[in-house]
Amino acid sequence: MSDVEGATGQVIELRLPSRLGYERIAMDTAAALARRMGFADERIDALRTAIGEAVTNAIEHGNQADAAMKVVVVLTVRPDELIISVSDQGRRALELERTRTRPHIADAFQRADKGGWGIWLMRELMDEVEFTLAPGGGNQVRMVVHLERSPVGDQ
Amino acid sequence: MLEDELTVNIRHRDGVAIIDLIGDVTTFAEEKINGAYRQVTARGDRFILLNFRQNDYINSAGIAILIGIVTEVNQNGQKLAVSGLSPHFQKIFRMVGLAQYAEIYQTEEDALSAFKRLGAVE
Numbered sequence: 001m002s003d004v005e006g007a008t009g010q011v012i013e014l015r016l017p018s019r020l021g022y023e024r025i026a027m028d029t030a031a032a033l034a035r036r037m038g039f040a041d042e043r044i045d046a047l048r049t050a051i052g053e054a055v056t057n058a059i060e061h062g063n064q065a066d067a068a069m070k071v072v073v074v075l076t077v078r079p080d081e082l083i084i085s086v087s088d089q090g091r092r093a094l095e096l097e098r099t100r101t102r103p104h105i106a107d108a109f110q111r112a113d114k115g116g117w118g119i120w121l122m123r124e125l126m127d128e129v130e131f132t133l134a135p136g137g138g139n140q141v142r143m144v145v146h147l148e149r150s151p152v153g154d155q
Numbered sequence: 156m157l158e159d160e161l162t163v164n165i166r167h168r169d170g171v172a173i174i175d176l177i178g179d180v181t182t183f184a185e186e187k188i189n190g191a192y193r194q195v196t197a198r199g200d201r202f203i204l205l206n207f208r209q210n211d212y213i214n215s216a217g218i219a220i221l222i223g224i225v226t227e228v229n230q231n232g233q234k235l236a237v238s239g240l241s242p243h244f245q246k247i248f249r250m251v252g253l254a255q256y257a258e259i260y261q262t263e264e265d266a267l268s269a270f271k272r273l274g275a276v277e
Contacts, residue, residue, distance in 0.1 A: 042242070114222040115219040
């Protein structure tokens with residue numbers, strides 16, 4: 001492998017239609033990749049949930065479920081981490097301050113809409129989560145999950 | 156192809172209404188889960204078990220549906236438990252706080268034993 005970071009990273013890109021259900025393709029692809037990288041099952045489950053939420057948000061919120069609009073998922077493999085970026089075409093911009101709230105179940109009991117758990121789950125389950133507005137107007141979330149080597153038998 | 160169907164099945168055992176959720180618990184599941192809950196409630200069931208199948212896909216929309224069920228269970232004075240969740244979803248149920256309102260059991264049998272102690276009878 002090359003020493004140049006850009007060259008060592010292997011990049012996989014998916015372009016998904018904005019229709020609910022297609023998040024599974026991203027979940028399955030990321031899980032297969034993470035398994036090959038040597039992630040533990042528990043981390044792969046966390047990754048599946050986080051990517052599922054990110055893509056679902058992009059489909060439903062960012063692209064307003066317009067199937068003609070694409071959700072782009074970029075998976076970048078580094079020796080010790082997997083970087084996942086999910087972008088939409090920004091028909092509706094994410095309110096960034098709303099990405100930092102921690103929902104409470106007792107509040108949800110009082111509300112008609114009992115949702116709002118997705119972004120919080122992503123933050124809880126991934127090592128790094130960062131939301132940005134892409135220059136082109138879309139929403140983008142970048143998540144990183146670190147590969148934890150087993151403490152014994154380090155090579 | 157990708158809008159995976161959820162199969163919901165209602166059974167009764169030892170005074171407990173068991174709602175089997177076979178498949179994915181996402182936004183597509185709302186009608187079926189709420190319908191099953193309404194059905195057992197109309198029948199007067201007080202003890203309800205949501206029996207999941209390991210390794211299915213439950214997302215935040217599915218969690219919102221389950222919070223809706225918990226809200227009604229509390230209002231109606233019923234008791235709710237869950238079984239069959241994979242370790243990952245057990246963890247998520249604890250994180251979200253669902254586990255405070257619906258006791259988590261590994262298996263249907265464990266849940267039925269617990270309901271028996273609470274007074275569920277044939």
